Amino acid sequence: xxxxxxxxxxxxxxxxxxxxxxxxxxxxxxxxxxxxxxxxxxxxxxxxxxxxxxxxxxxxxxxxxxxxxxxxxxxxxxxxxxxxxxxxxxxxxxxxxxxxxxxxxxxxxxxxxxxxxxxxxxxxxxxxxxxxxxxxxxxxxxxxxxxxxxxxxxxxxxxxxxxxxxxxxxxxxxxxxxxxxxxxxxxxxxxxxxxxxxxxxxxxxxxxxxxxxxxxxxxxxxxxxxxxxxxxxxxxxxxxxxxxxxxxxxxxxxxxxxxxxxxxxxxxxxxxxxxxxxxxxxxxxxxxxxxxxxxxxxxxxxx
Numbered sequence: 610x611x612x613x614x615x616x617x618x619x620x621x622x623x624x625x626x627x628x629x630x631x632x633x634x635x636x637x638x639x640x641x642x643x644x645x646x647x648x649x650x651x652x653x654x655x656x657x658x659x660x661x662x663x664x665x666x667x668x669x670x671x672x673x674x675x676x677x678x679x680x681x682x683x684x685x686x687x688x689x690x691x692x693x694x695x696x697x698x699x700x701x702x703x704x705x706x707x708x709x710x711x712x713x714x715x716x717x718x719x720x721x722x723x724x725x726x727x728x729x730x731x732x733x734x735x736x737x738x739x740x741x742x743x744x745x746x747x748x749x750x751x752x753x754x755x756x757x758x759x760x761x762x763x764x765x766x767x768x769x770x771x772x773x774x775x776x777x778x779x780x781x782x783x784x785x786x787x788x789x790x791x792x793x794x795x796x797x798x799x800x801x802x803x804x805x806x807x808x809x810x811x812x813x814x815x816x817x818x819x820x821x822x823x824x825x826x827x828x829x830x831x832x833x834x835x836x837x838x839x840x841x842x843x844x845x846x847x848x849x850x851x852x853x854x855x856x857x858x859x860x861x862x863x864x865x866x867x868x869x870x871x872x873x874x875x876x877x878x879x880x881x882x883x884x885x886x887x888x889x890x891x892x893x894x895x896x897x898x899x900x901x902x903x904x905x906x907x908x909x910x911x912x
Contacts, residue, residue: 612636615811616675616707618662618699619684620655621646622774623713627681627804628653631811638674640684662695663687665702672705679811680707682750686742693746700753709760710750711810716767716796716821718744722870724794729765729819729876737864747819762810763819764803767872770893771800772900776834780843791851792829793869798822799887799897809881816881823872824888830865833890840894 613635617624620639625646628637632654639655640662641647650657660669662684686693719727720734735741747763754761786792803822810816831848838845849857854866877883887893 614638614673614675614678615681616640616678617655617681617683619682620650620657621683622771623683623769623800623803623807624655624681625649625653626771626800627807628655630804630808635678662699665698667702667704670699670702670704672703675703675707676705678707680710681807681811682710682712686739686746689738691738691741691745693742693749696746696749700749706757706759709762709811710754711762711764711807712746712750714747714763714765715740715743716765716823716870716872717868718747718765719870721868724869724871726871726873727821728873729821736868739861739864760814760817762816764806764810764822765819765872766798766803766822767796768798769800769803770797770897772897772904774800775837775841775894775897775901777837777841777843780834780838780841780846783844783847785847785849785854785857786831786834787851787854787866788848789829789831789835792831793866794827794871795830795833795865796823796827796870796872797833797890798824799893802883802885802887802893805886806877806881806883809883813881820877820881821872821874822877822883823874824885824890824893825872825874826888826890827871828890836891837894840891841898 615631615635615637617639620641624639631637637655638658639650640658640660642661644659647657684695687695717740718733718735719731720736733744735744750761802824806822835845
């Protein structure tokens, strides 16, 4: 039986967690920038494609990887400018159509809401170049999908956490955080719940448009780091004022500190039917720590 092609452009952390859920009936292709993880991808039954998306042309991107199938676009934008030239180049390299194009964006496109709630009807108001590149990418995907009659799904995703993505090194290093009373609301999603949303977006014909993907438990960045510390047995991080942070934190971290919002995930729950495994962030942290510990034990046995 012919298998439906699935192309994962930017097949990193999320792509590798996604792959096992799409093995049945699908032929998986993963674009990566370097050959570092080829063995890992092949073990997941992903055919790895080493390709620089910034220079790729239609001669480099085979229609067989996505024709009549699914494109997941996870590649981050470039680190400068206000437009995602990388995505623009990728779209220009496509010579055929998938059935659906799924793009991971960021809730940063909403900008600072001073702790207010953002749903999908909230106007985008990106306030950093990083978020402007994402807003630019969303518009590129919208136009391309409309012109090529391709179903479009944009998932606006906040901070992703999970095994291998907990701030343990930061806690071990004793890096300071903002005092909780001044710390912004930071939304998050466990990678496995994000994967559930991705699979549903790909397989439901009525899934289209923009969805906020969040666990709905927005809390401050400081509260989150304190929970990771408590559950991992590490010391709680020292706290400093936002004023003092101007002298100790880098500009990128400060840009996160200057935005606060709560993400409404009602449409994801209602229309995609996502049933969160980790709506409670403590459950997600515990599961992540357990999986990390299991992986460490396996490596020790093999080594």
